[in-house]
Amino acid sequence: MLTMGDAKPATIYDVAARAGVSKSLVSLVLQRSPRVSEQRRAAVLTAIQELDYRPSTAAVSLAGTRSRTIGVVLDDFRNQWFVDLLTGLREALQDQGHRLVVADRFLNTGLDASPVEGFLSMRVEGIVIAGEPDTDLAIPASTPLVIAGGRLSIPRADTVANDDRAGGRMAAQHLLGLGHTRLGFVGAQSAAAVERLAGFRDGVGESAAVAVSSLAGELTEDAGARATRALLDEHPDVTAVFAGNDVMALGAMSALAERGLRVPEDVSVIGYDDTPIAATRYVGLTSIDDRSVEIGRGSGERLLARIADPDIAATETLVEPRLVARRTTARR
Amino acid sequence: MLTMGDAKPATIYDVAARAGVSKSLVSLVLQRSPRVSEQRRAAVLTAIQELDYRPSTAAVSLAGTRSRTIGVVLDDFRNQWFVDLLTGLREALQDQGHRLVVADRFLNTGLDASPVEGFLSMRVEGIVIAGEPDTDLAIPASTPLVIAGGRLSIPRADTVANDDRAGGRMAAQHLLGLGHTRLGFVGAQSAAAVERLAGFRDGVGESAAVAVSSLAGELTEDAGARATRALLDEHPDVTAVFAGNDVMALGAMSALAERGLRVPEDVSVIGYDDTPIAATRYVGLTSIDDRSVEIGRGSGERLLARIADPDIAATETLVEPRLVARRTTARR
């Protein structure tokens, strides 16, 4: 790592002086204006190099008409799905010259009441909320907003989310295709899980029996284990379990192991979200990929559209998920 | 979620006019100056409320002497250890009125050459680099810098990192305490792994035999599996395996399963980093907790000290790790 000495950051004045031009000229070069002679441009560019000049974002966004900044609110950095979401957002936004600023719900509490407050102070041009938005967030109607991956829809906000119902159907079809006829579902009373179950039932149709064990509360590993134990008590004959998400699927696998049931020889297990844990070879969990990259890209595009024209009608986009077959599901 | 109408953000002028005072007075109230009459303060505060006023961070940092912003560079959002690191950093920094801005190496590429470039443009007061820093990062000597969790030390940067050697010793003592005498290590040629192995050997001393299977390259799950196979081929009698990190430990467990060896009945396994995966009940991996929260807190404190006095000597802080015993290690 090189570390170069530098006392105070150079300003546009320094650059102008060194290049022997006016500050306006420097500004034009910075904005890649074509109406600058090659000669002057070169002079400015080398001055910038020599002085290690970097425009102050504060000054830029204060003087300019737009901040070129998008705020992304994550519910929790621990939920890894945001990684793919960001990838998609990047593709859609930063290539268009927008800067992404991410914060989880707790990042700057104490300074700002909420990450949204902070973003508004930064005069972001738009906000992406990843996941289920807090119901008490106060976002001015004038701020373009898109909910990525959440099911709760806000009047003036675009929504881009995984098609949970379609995912449920895919899980069903996968298991039916493997010859399973006695299926179980373990989940919780969350909006997503409810949709996934609905799709699952839909996909199963009359072809098989579905036993459901759904708990109130969180979709945790522990809940997955408890729900699975209850399921097995009631329906010891199930040969496949669809879990509301990957974490619950892990819990299900623990519970199955406790009963001496092997996965996938005795019971197949399928999760949802295709988290990194599912993708490890040690776990190798068959799962439904919610296509977070796509959700991110779609969210970014919607946001750009709304920034361009704030008055367009809000849309609701559903992204088709994809099944990733691994080691935990097998032919009956 | 409430969404309030608002066309253009209110400025300090609007607030001043509404409260019937000067902008300076408003500014004083914003800075919680005690030299303001209660009466005026109240008037300003209600005006702020009514106008939904929020100071522009751009204007604040441009006009003020300090940006009150710290940049945090993560190598990759997928490495979950940054979550705890941020928790520690928050405790140390944002309570002191500093705003945290996080970026991984790719977040704003295309706009800035690197996240560091972006931070310098924001005129951050300090930078925290999480993990191993890129060797070609150009950071002005005038910017306070601390490397959190990296072993590579930079001349003028403070370093706060996990004591890998101590962690290795702990792993050894744990296994010896459980009665194991034929130990294996699977790792890779990374700085961290080398230290961990050194500590491991140190902790074992003359009490047991250590077989090493260390590959070149990355510390991946797959490498862990390959290294473990090689280890078992050479030393089929090992009863415990210490892996360079949790991901490799997962690979080790896969390889053991392939050979029909049960964990922990036949072979104990211990990882390093105490990642979320290790903490799941399904995996239940005994691991060394590198105390990322502590590293974050320590990094924040060092950074504050360096911001207060840029000329203090750089320090190197080692944080004592902690062993977390779970299901994958058992008495011989």
Added chain:
DNA sequence: TTGTAGGCGTTATCAA
């Protein structure tokens, strides 16, 4: 305790 005025580093609007 409160107000006035200048400046922070840019962009934007005019002239030249």
Added chain:
DNA sequence: TTGATAACGCCTACAA
């Protein structure tokens, strides 16, 4: 194609 000059929204002496 270039250069003055006025904003942008706030902080900070300095004055009152």
